Amino acid sequence: MNCRDALKWISMDMDGELPERRRARLAEHLAGCATCRAARESWAVAGERFRAREIPGMPTAEAAWADVRRALRQQGAREAPAPWGTRLAWAAATAAVIGVVSFMAVWRGREPVAPEVAAKPATEVEWVETGLPGATPMVYEDAESGWVVIWIVEANGKEKGHAGS
Amino acid sequence: MDSASNPADERASEMESVNRLVQQARGGDEDAFGELVKMYYQRVYGLAYGMIGHVEDAREVTQQVWVKVWNKLAGFKAESGFFTWVYRIASNASLDFIRHRARRREDLLPDGVTVESFGDLQPERAASTVTRPDRELAREETREQFEAALRGLSEEHRLAITLREVDGLSYEEIAKVMGCRKGTVMSRIFYARRRLQEELRGVR
Secondary structure (H helix, E strand, C coil): CCHHHHHHHHHHHHCCCCCHHHHHHHHHHHHHCHHHHHHHHHHHHHHHHHHCCCCCCCCCHHHHHHHHHHHHHHCCCCCCCCCHHHHHHHHHHHHHHHHHHHHHHHHHHCCCCCHHHHHCCCCCCCCCCCCCCCCEEEEEECCCCCCEEEEEECCCCCEEEEEEC | CCHHHCHHHHHHHHHHHHHHHHHHHHCCCHHHHHHHHHHHHHHHHHHHHHHHCCHHHHHHHHHHHHHHHHHHHHHCCCCCCHHHHHHHHHHHHHHHHHHHHHHHHHHHCCCCCCHHHCHHHCCCCCCCCCCCCHHHHHHHHHHHHHHHHHHCCCHHHHHHHHHHHCCCCCHHHHHHHHCCCHHHHHHHHHHHHHHHHHHCCCCC
16 A cells, blocks of 8 residues: 555544545554654644634624524514425415416407497496396497497397497 | 444434424424524534634624525425535535635735735634733744644635534535535545645644
8 A cells, every 4th residue: 555545544534434444454554654644643633723723703602593583583584484385385376376367368358348438437237127038138338329238139049139328 | 432422423313303493493483493593503603714714704604694594494305414404505605705705805906916915814813912921822823823724725625624623524414515526525625634734844
C-alpha cells in the first residue's frame, strides 16, 4: 500500500467510513510509516480545533424561538402549511371552478344578444296560462319593436303567437 | 461498547421524537415547530456562523432558514431525516449568502483588488486581544491561524469538513445535504484535511 491510498483510508477511518476489511491493512501501513502517522495526528488536532471553535452570538433556545416566531409573524408565514391531500383537493376544486366558468363564458358568448336589448331593463311577466295541456310557452321582448311576444308551442307541434306592447 | 454513547444510536432515537414533532408541526402546531426550532437552532446557527463568520448575518440567515422550513414543511418527505433536510436548507442559504456577499463586494472594489484582501471579511473576534497574557495571546494567534486556514478553503470544502467535524454527519448524510455523491464528499473532506494540514504546518 502506498501513502496516497493510506492517507485516503486514514481520512475515511477517522470518519468511521472505512470498511472493516481494510483496517488491518491500514494499521499495518501506519506501523511502518511515520509520515502517515503524522498526518493522522495533524488531522485529529484540526478536528479538535474545529469542535472547540468559538461561536459568538449564540442565542439561548428560548430567545432563538422568540426570534423565529417574530419573523414568521412579520413575514405572514404563520398560516399553517396545509397537508398535501388538502392542497390537492383545493387545486382540483379550483380547476373545476375555472373549467365551469370558462365553459359558461364560451357558451354564453355564442348566444346573439343585441346590445340595446341587454341594456334595457328586463320585461317582467308574472305568469302565462295557455290552457293547452303539454304546451310550451315562451316569453320574450322583440329587440326591434320593443313588443312583448308570447309564443306558445302546442304539444302537437302547432305554434300560436301573441304580441303586445 | 456503550450503545447510549454511540452517535448513530442517539441520532436514531432523536429522529423518532423529531418525526412526531414534524407531523404535529405539519398540521399547523406552532408549539411543536417551536420545539424543533429549539432543538436545532443552535446547530443551524453554528453552521451558518461557521460558514459566514459574522454574527448578525448568521442570525439573519438562520432566521430565514427557519421561516423557509415552516413554509416548506408540507413538502418535507419523512424518509429523509428532518435535520438533514434542515441542514440542506441551511447550507444552501449560507452558500447563497456568501456568494451574494462576494458579488456585492466585488462590485464595489477597484480593479485588481480582491475580496480576500479585505480584513472585514474575517470572523468577528469574541473579545479584543489587547492587554492579554502571553499564553492567551498565543492561543488567540493559533485560533486566528486556524480560522484563516479555514477561510482559505472553498465553500464546498469548508462546508463538507464542517458538517463532518462539527456536526458529526456521515458521508451519506453530507451527500444529501450538499446534493452530491458520497464519493465527492469523501474527496472534499480528504482535500480539506490535507489543505488545512499544509496551512497549519508548524502551528502549535
